[in-house]
Amino acid sequence: MFSETAKKELEEIRLKYPNARAALLPALYLAQREFGWLSPEAYEAVSSLLGVPKAITRGVGTFYAMYKHKPMGRNIVQLCTNVSCMILGAERLVDFLKIKYGLEPGGTSPDGQFSLVIMECIGACGTAPAMLVNDDFYENLTEKYIEEILEKYK
Amino acid sequence: MEKILLKNIENPNSADIAEYMKTGGYQSLPKALGMQPKEIIEEVKKAGLRGRGGAGFPVAMKWTFASADPKFPKYLLCNADEGEPGTFKDRPILEKNPHLLIEGMTISGFALRAEYGYIYLRGEYPAAKDILNKAIAQAYEKGFLGDNVAGKGFKFHLAVHQGAGAYICGEETALIESLEGDKGQPRIKPPFPVNVGAFAKPTVVNNVETLSNLPYLIGTGGEAYAKIGSPECPGPKIYCVSGHVEKPGVYELPMGTNLKDIIYSHCGGIKGGKKLKAVIPGGISTPILPPDKIDCAMDFVNMPKHGSMLGSGAVIVMDESVCLVKVCYRALKFFEHESCGKCTPCREGTGWLRKVLGRIENGQGMESDIDLLQSIAGNMLGKTFCPLGDGAASVVQNFIKHFRPEFEAHIKNKACSTG
Ligand SMILES: Cc1cc2nc3c(=O)[nH]c(=O)nc-3n(C[C@H](O)[C@H](O)[C@H](O)COP(=O)(O)O)c2cc1C
Ligand code: SF4
Numbered sequence: 001m002f003s004e005t006a007k008k009e010l011e012e013i014r015l016k017y018p019n020a021r022a023a024l025l026p027a028l029y030l031a032q033r034e035f036g037w038l039s040p041e042a043y044e045a046v047s048s049l050l051g052v053p054k055a056i057t058r059g060v061g062t063f064y065a066m067y068k069h070k071p072m073g074r075n076i077v078q079l080c081t082n083v084s085c086m087i088l089g090a091e092r093l094v095d096f097l098k099i100k101y102g103l104e105p106g107g108t109s110p111d112g113q114f115s116l117v118i119m120e121c122i123g124a125c126g127t128a129p130a131m132l133v134n135d136d137f138y139e140n141l142t143e144k145y146i147e148e149i150l151e152k153y154k
Numbered sequence: 155m156e157k158i159l160l161k162n163i164e165n166p167n168s169a170d171i172a173e174y175m176k177t178g179g180y181q182s183l184p185k186a187l188g189m190q191p192k193e194i195i196e197e198v199k200k201a202g203l204r205g206r207g208g209a210g211f212p213v214a215m216k217w218t219f220a221s222a223d224p225k226f227p228k229y230l231l232c233n234a235d236e237g238e239p240g241t242f243k244d245r246p247i248l249e250k251n252p253h254l255l256i257e258g259m260t261i262s263g264f265a266l267r268a269e270y271g272y273i274y275l276r277g278e279y280p281a282a283k284d285i286l287n288k289a290i291a292q293a294y295e296k297g298f299l300g301d302n303v304a305g306k307g308f309k310f311h312l313a314v315h316q317g318a319g320a321y322i323c324g325e326e327t328a329l330i331e332s333l334e335g336d337k338g339q340p341r342i343k344p345p346f347p348v349n350v351g352a353f354a355k356p357t358v359v360n361n362v363e364t365l366s367n368l369p370y371l372i373g374t375g376g377e378a379y380a381k382i383g384s385p386e387c388p389g390p391k392i393y394c395v396s397g398h399v400e401k402p403g404v405y406e407l408p409m410g411t412n413l414k415d416i417i418y419s420h421c422g423g424i425k426g427g428k429k430l431k432a433v434i435p436g437g438i439s440t441p442i443l444p445p446d447k448i449d450c451a452m453d454f455v456n457m458p459k460h461g462s463m464l465g466s467g468a469v470i471v472m473d474e475s476v477c478l479v480k481v482c483y484r485a486l487k488f489f490e491h492e493s494c495g496k497c498t499p500c501r502e503g504t505g506w507l508r509k510v511l512g513r514i515e516n517g518q519g520m521e522s523d524i525d526l527l528q529s530i531a532g533n534m535l536g537k538t539f540c541p542l543g544d545g546a547a548s549v550v551q552n553f554i555k556h557f558r559p560e561f562e563a564h565i566k567n568k569a570c571s572t573g
Contacts, residue, residue: 021334022335023335025317060335064277064320065318066319067318082484084240084397087398119278120492125240125470126402128396128402135281
C-alpha cells in the first residue's frame with residue numbers, strides 16, 4: 001500500500017489534471033518510490049487509488065523505460081552510450097564498470113549497491129561522456145572520476 | 155549579439171525570480187496583457203518566429219488555427235522532452251532561466267486564450283523538475299500565474315508533467331497521449347492538436363526555446379525582432395555542439411550562422427588539430443554531411459538546400475578516428491529501442507536495419523548487405539505513421555550516400571579501418 005504521505009501527494013497531483021487518468025504517470029513514479037520497483041502490488045495500489053484497470057496501468061507502465069520492473073540496487077547508475085558519448089569513450093566506461101564493479105548493463109552489482117542502466121541521450125552531450133546516478137548528473141567522465149563518484153554512494 | 159535566451163545564465167542564482175526581475179524579467183507580461191490576443195499573434199507573425207523543436211513551423215500560423223477553434227478551455231503545452239540525440243539546448247533554459255520560459259508561456263497562453271499550461275519535461279532531467287516547480291511556485295506567489303495574472307483578470311495555471319524515458323513522446327501527438335496518462339504512441343492527423351488535442355480540446359504544442367522567445371519578442375516588438383538572424387528565419391538560435399571540437403557547448407547566435415563558423419570560430423575547431431570526417435548538423439535524425447558540405451547557413455530554410463536540416467540545432471562533430479559504420483549502427487540501435495511499435499514498417503524496419511548494420515560492423519557483412527540496407531530503408535520511407543520511422547531510414551540512406559566506401563571496406567576487409 002501507499003504510505004499516508006504518498007496518498008496525500010497523489011491527491012495533490014490529481015488536482016493538476018482534469019481527470020484521474022492523466023495522473024497515471026506521476027502515480028507510477030510515486031509507486032516506484034514507495035515499492036522500490038513496479039511490482040504487481042505496486043500496480044494493484046495505483047489501479048485502486050486512481051480507479052484505472054490494471055491492464056491499463058501495467059500496459060502504460062511497461063511502455064516507458066524509466067519505470068523499473070524488477071528490484072534495483074540501492075543506487076542507479078544511468079550511463080549514456082549514444083553517439084556523442086560513444087565517440088568520446090563511453091564504451092570503455094561500460095567495460096570499466098563491468099571489470100571493476102561486476103556491473104553488467106541491466107544488472108545489479110553482487111553487493112546490491114549499484115544497478116547499471118544504459119541510457120539513450122541524456123542531454124549532456126557537450127560534456128560527454130555523462131551519466132546520472134539517481135537524480136544527479138556527472139559529466140566529462142573518466143575511469144578515475146567514476147571511481148571517485150561511486151565511492152560517495154557506497 | 156546580446157544574449158536573449160541564455161541571458162544571465164553565468165549568474166549562479168539566475169533561476170531565482172528576484173534575479174530574473176532585476177534583469178528586466180516579467181516586464182513584457184504586463185505589456186502583453188495590455189494588448190489584444192490578436193495583436194500579440196500579429197507581432198509574432200511580424201517577427202517571423204518559427205518553432206525551434208525541429209520542424210520550423212511558423213508559430214503565428216499554429217496559434218491562429220488554435221485561436222479560431224471555438225472550443226474551450228484551450229491548452230498550451232511546452233515540449234521539454236528534448237530527446238533527439240545530440241540535443242542539450244533546452245536544458246540550460248529549464249535549469250538556469252526557468253522564469254523566461256514561464257513568462258513566455260503566460261504571454262503565449264494569453265495570446266491563445268488558454269487557461270492551462272503544462273510543461274512536458276523528460277524524465278531524464280530530474281534537476282530541472284525541481285527548479286521548474288520552485289520557479290512556478292514563485293511565479294504564483296508574485297501573481298504572474300493564477301486566477302488573476304498580474305491583476306489583469308486573466309487566468310492561467312501551469313504545471314510540470316514528467317515523462318518517463320520515451321523519445322517518441324517528443325512527437326506532439328504522442329506527447330499528448332502521454333500527458334493524458336497513456337502510452338506515447340502518435341495519433342493520426344487530422345484532426346490536428348490545434349482542434350482536438352489534450353483532453354480533446356484545442357491545444358498548442360511548442361518547444362521550450364520557441365516559447366522562451368516571447369518575452370523579448372513582445373518587449374522589443376515583432377519588427378525589431380525580425381532584424382535578428384536570417385530574413386527568412388529570424389531570431390536568436392541556440393546551437394548545441396558536441397563531439398570532437400575544442401570547445402563543445404551551447405552557443406546562442408543569430409539564426410542562420412554558418413555551420414563552418416560555428417565549428418571553427420565559435421567552437422575553436424577540431425579537437426587536437428585532427429582532421430574532420432563528418433558532421434551531423436541538427437541531431438541524429440538529420441542527414442549527415444561530409445567536410446566539403448558544411449559551408450552553409452544553419453536555418454530551417456537554407457539547410458534543406460544543402461542536403462540536410464536544421465532539426466534541433468544539435469551539431470555532432472566527428473573527427474577521422476570515428477568509424478561511421480559504428481555510428482550508424484548505434485543510431486539504429488537507438489531508433490529500434492525508441493520505435494513505439496504502432497506501425498509495422500518502423501517497428502520491424504528499424505530492427506532489421508540494426509541487425510544488418512551490426513553484422514557489417516562485426517566483420518560478418520555480406521557483399522549484398524548495402525543493397526539490402528537500401529531496400530529496407532526504401533520500404534520504410536514514406537510508409538511510416540510518424541516521422542520517427544522516416545528519420546531512421548533516411549539516416550541509413552545518407553550515411554551510405556556520403557560514406558559508401560567505408561561500408562564497402564568494412565564488408566570486404568571484415569574489419570574496421572579506423573581501428
Ligand atoms: C520523433 C519525434 C521526436 C520529437 N522530439 C521533440 C522534442 O524532443 N522536443 C521538441 O520540442 N519537439 C520534438 N518534436 C517535434 C514536435 O512534434 C513538434 O513539432 C514541436 O514540439 C512543435 O513545437 P515548435 O513548433 O515550437 O517547434 C519531435 C518530433 C518527432 C517526430
Ligand atoms: S513510425 Fe515508429 S515511432 Fe512512429 S508511429 Fe510508427 S512505430 Fe511508432
